[in-house]
Each structure stands twice: as structure tokens, then as C-alpha cells.
Amino acid sequence: MQAGYAAGLLFLCPLGDLLPRRPFVCGLVFFTATMWLGLCITTNLSVFTAISFITAVTTVTPQLMLPLVGDLAPPNRRAAALSIVVSGLMLGVLVARVLSGTMTNFVTWRAVYWMALGLQYLIFALLWCFMPDYPATNPGMNYFRILWDIVKMLFRHPVLVQACLAGLFCSAPFTSFWTTLTFLLAGEPYHYSSLTIGLFGLIGIAGMLGSPVYARLVTDRFVPHFTVLFGLSCSLIGVCMGTYLGSFTVAGPVLQALLLDFGNQTAQIANRSAIYSIEPKRRNGVNTAFMVSTFCGQLIGTAAGNHIYAAAGWIGSGSASVGFIGAALLTIIARGPWEERWVGWRGGWSMAKKNKDSADGKTSEKTHFENGRIRDEEKAIGAEGKVLAEVAAEPGNESPLGADDEEKSSRDSKDEIRPAKI
Structure with missing residues (x-):
């Protein structure tokens, strides 16, 4: 399933820049739910594995929603809007882990899959009823050009590379902790049950x-750089406490879970808020680059955590996590918030936004959507009014546009999209 999810991130998520969001998202959710039915009823391992891969490819709809939030939210409130969606996403992962682990103590694993099937169809129904139809941001772009542009963006935008590397390094300790925590709590000195x-x-x-x-x-009031440093510092403190206290008291892993989850999430939200400013009409491509690197970090954390725990125990795997977070901190420290090049602190050390209405403190942006319309459509309305006026002025067309029509055309062309307050 991990390979399938990686394929979905790389090959399906960029389509969010090419296709209208509503039919694309609803289609993916419906297809995933329908294929999920096979997981509930099949008794063949090969069929189960194949369907698991296919459903993992199409289970990327949350990653399509995040760039949409970046389009809809005002730049100076983007971090708050993203944090709500990311919190829901991460909360779903944690609750699913707890709920499935609890249910399997009392019912079979198939009951968990049947419940997931019902929830997916419920999500499809809610999306069908309430999700607006937002137009595509790049309707004429070629799919392969979109994929190639992702590669070119990595050579064009230093802040994107910095965010990708930080995302890779800080996501590895997260998955390593939750993977090896089971081994710690099941062994000496705790001997906790699987339910606990x-x-x-x-x-x-x-x-x-x-x-x-x-x-x-905080995040919306300062440059994203400040929150990334703060989040990584929280993660580092949590990992150190959990690693070197966890073998003696359960308070260590508890504090690590709190600080690591909070720090990792705040750092990721700040990084997203920064990188969504660089290519306003290619946010799905930007998000693809960021999430692929983050997912690679999760895979590295899982594999490294298991191997190091088997060789050096809880302290060994935790020390590796300290190293990962240290690498993330070095990545952020190597380039300041106002630096335009790849390395350095040109522009100063200030963490206060120079442009209060922007997401990154310096880039002026415009909100693309409101109620399913693009700002370009407003320009088209104004152009249409000019054409009608020219036609009415031609000989033989004695009836010019009425005052009401002219007033309406002028008003439509001058109206500005006002993003909703978050």
C-alpha cells in the first residue's frame, strides 16, 4: 500500500492543477470506495494485495484538498486554514489506528474494513452534496508538462527544496517513534496489552x-521560518525526553508523543504556507514535490526505526531520530527567511512579516477562487461589456446599451473577490 500511495502522490495529485476539483475528487472517492468492497469480501491473498495497491493509489484526496485551501484562504490566514485541514487529516490517522486496534480485540479484521467502506461512501455523499465546483487553474496544460514542471520547480525555488528536505528529515522521527513505541510498551518494564x-x-x-x-x-503573524524553527525545537525536546527517559518511566513516551506530534505538524503547516506562495497556479505540483519528499522520510523512518531498534534498542532508535531532527534544523538554519539564493541570511534576521497581508511575509498574492469562479472570469465580463458597446456603436445599431446594462457591466468588472475570513 505504501508503494501505491507514493504512486498516487506522484501521478494523480498533479492533476489537481489540470482538472476541475469537484468531479476529480468525487470520482476518486467513489472509485476507492467501490474497489474497497473487494477488500471486504475477497479470500485470495494475491487479489487482496492487488486491490490494496489500487486503492492506495487513489486514496490521495486529502492531498488535493490542501492546495485548494491554499487557493481559497486569504494569504495572511493561510496557515490557520491549513492547520485545520491538516489537524483533521492527522486526527483521522490517529483515531483510525486506535479504533482499529481496539475493534480487533473484539471482532474480526473484516469488520474494520466494512466500517471503512461505509465511511468512504458517506464521505462521497457529503462531497457530492456540499463541495462546490471549482474550475481548473491550468485547463490547457499538458499532463506530462505538469510532471516535468515539478522537476523544474526544484531547480528554480530554493525555498521549495529547503521545505522538502526539512519535511523529509522531520517526518522520519514521527514514523520511527510510532513504529518502535509498540516494542517498548510491550516489553520490559511495561508489558502493556495491545489494547492499552x-x-x-x-x-x-x-x-x-x-x-x-x-x-x-503565531504562524500567521510571523514568517514561516520562525514557526518551522519552533516546531523542530519542540520535536527535538520531545524526542530527547522520550528517548532517554522512556526506558525508566512512561512519562517519557507520553511527553514525546505530545511534543513530537505538535512540533511536526506546526513545522509542516508553516512549510506549506511558505511554498504555496511561489507558484500560485501550480500549488498541486508544489504540494506533490513536498509530499513525495515527506513520504520518503516516513518510509526511511519506519525502516530505520525497526532495524536500529532490533540492533540497539529504544535508545538507539531514539538517538537516530535526534540526528534526523538535527539535520532538519541545519537545513532551516542554512537559509534565512529573506534569502533569495540557496544558502545565506541576506536580508536580515528579522522574523516579523514585512508584508502583513502575505503568507510568507514578502510575496503579494491574490485569492483565485470565490464561489467557484476565477478572477480571470471577471476580466472576461469586463471585456464582454466593451465588445457589446462597440457593436452597439456600429451603424445600423441605433439602440446603445441601456444605462442599467452599462452600470451592471461596470459593476461586474470592478467587483473584487473578497476571501472569507478564517
Whole structure:
């Protein structure tokens, strides 16, 4: 399933820049739910594996929603809006882990899959009823050109490469911790049951719920660089406490779960807020580059955590996580918030936004959508009014546009999209 999800991130998510969002998202959710039915009823391992891969490819709809939030939210409130969606996404992962672990103690694993099937069809129904039809941002672009542009963006935007590397390094400790935590709590000195270990995931919910508040009060007021440094520092403190106290007291892993989840999420939200400013009409491509690197970090964290734990125990795997977070901090420190080149701190050390209405503190942006329309459509309305006026002025067309029509055309062409307050 991990290979399928990686394929979906790389080959399906960029289509969000090419296709209208509503039919694309609804189609993916319906297809995934329908294919999921095969997982509920099949008894053949090969069929189960094949369907798992296919559903993993199409289970990327949350990654299509995040760039849409970046389009809809005002730039100076983008971090708060993104934090709400990311908190919901991460909360779903934690709750699913706890719920599935609890259910399998009382019912078969198929009951978990049947429940997931019902939830997916419920999501499809809600999207069909309430999701507006947002137009495509790049309707004439070629699919292969979109994929190639992702590669070119990595050579064109230093902030994107910085965010991708930081995302890779800070996501590895997250998956390493949650993978090896089971081994720690099941062995000496705790000997917790699988049900108790599953409930441990609820601790991370506090960190998830605190992230939107922090984003609203802090992230949107300073440059993203400040929040990334703060989030990584929280993660580093949490990993150190959990690593070197976890073998003696359960308070260590508890504090690590709280600080690591909070720090990782706030850093990722700040990075997204920064990179969504670089290519306003290619946010799905930008998000693809960021998420592929983040997903690679998750795979590295899972594999490294298991191997290092088997060789050096809890302290060994935790020390590796400290190294990953240290690498992420070095990546962020190597390039300042106002630096336009690849390395350095040109422009100063200030963490206050120079442009209060922007997401990154310096880039002026415009919101693309409101109620399913693009700002370019407003320009088209104004151009249409000019054409009608020219036609009415030609000989033989004695009836010019009425005053009401002229007033309406002028008003339509001058109206500005006002993004909703977050």
C-alpha cells in the first residue's frame, strides 16, 4: 500500500492543477470506495494485495484538498486554514489506528474494513452534496508538462527544496517513534496489552488540537521560518525526553508523543504556507514535490526505526531520530527567511512579516477562487461589456446599451473577490 500511495502522490495529485476539483475528487472517492468492497469480501491473498495497491493509489484526496485551501484562504490566514485541514487529516490517522486496534480485540479484521467502506461512501455523499465546483487553474496544460514542471520547480525555488528536505528529515522521527513505541510498551518494564498500546495514540490528539490555535495566534503573524524553527525545537525536546527517559518511566513516551506530534505538524503547516506562495497556479505540483519528499522520510523512518531498534534498542532508535531532527534544523538554519539564493541570511534576521497581508511575509498574492469562479472570469465580463458597446456603436445599431446594462457591466468588472475570513 505504501508503494501505491507514493504512486498516487506522484501521478494523480498533479492533476489537481489540470482538472476541475469537484468531479476529480468525487470520482476518486467513489472509485476507492467501490474497489474497497473487494477488500471486504475477497479470500485470495494475491487479489487482496492487488486491490490494496489500487486503492492506495487513489486514496490521495486529502492531498488535493490542501492546495485548494491554499487557493481559497486569504494569504495572511493561510496557515490557520491549513492547520485545520491538516489537524483533521492527522486526527483521522490517529483515531483510525486506535479504533482499529481496539475493534480487533473484539471482532474480526473484516469488520474494520466494512466500517471503512461505509465511511468512504458517506464521505462521497457529503462531497457530492456540499463541495462546490471549482474550475481548473491550468485547463490547457499538458499532463506530462505538469510532471516535468515539478522537476523544474526544484531547480528554480530554493525555498521549495529547503521545505522538502526539512519535511523529509522531520517526518522520519514521527514514523520511527510510532513504529518502535509498540516494542517498548510491550516489553520490559511495561508489558502493556495491545489494547492499552493502541489507546496510547490518543495522546497525540492534544498536540493536533493545539496546532490550529498556534497557527492562528503565531504562524500567521510571523514568517514561516520562525514557526518551522519552533516546531523542530519542540520535536527535538520531545524526542530527547522520550528517548532517554522512556526506558525508566512512561512519562517519557507520553511527553514525546505530545511534543513530537505538535512540533511536526506546526513545522509542516508553516512549510506549506511558505511554498504555496511561489507558484500560485501550480500549488498541486508544489504540494506533490513536498509530499513525495515527506513520504520518503516516513518510509526511511519506519525502516530505520525497526532495524536500529532490533540492533540497539529504544535508545538507539531514539538517538537516530535526534540526528534526523538535527539535520532538519541545519537545513532551516542554512537559509534565512529573506534569502533569495540557496544558502545565506541576506536580508536580515528579522522574523516579523514585512508584508502583513502575505503568507510568507514578502510575496503579494491574490485569492483565485470565490464561489467557484476565477478572477480571470471577471476580466472576461469586463471585456464582454466593451465588445457589446462597440457593436452597439456600429451603424445600423441605433439602440446603445441601456444605462442599467452599462452600470451592471461596470459593476461586474470592478467587483473584487473578497476571501472569507478564517
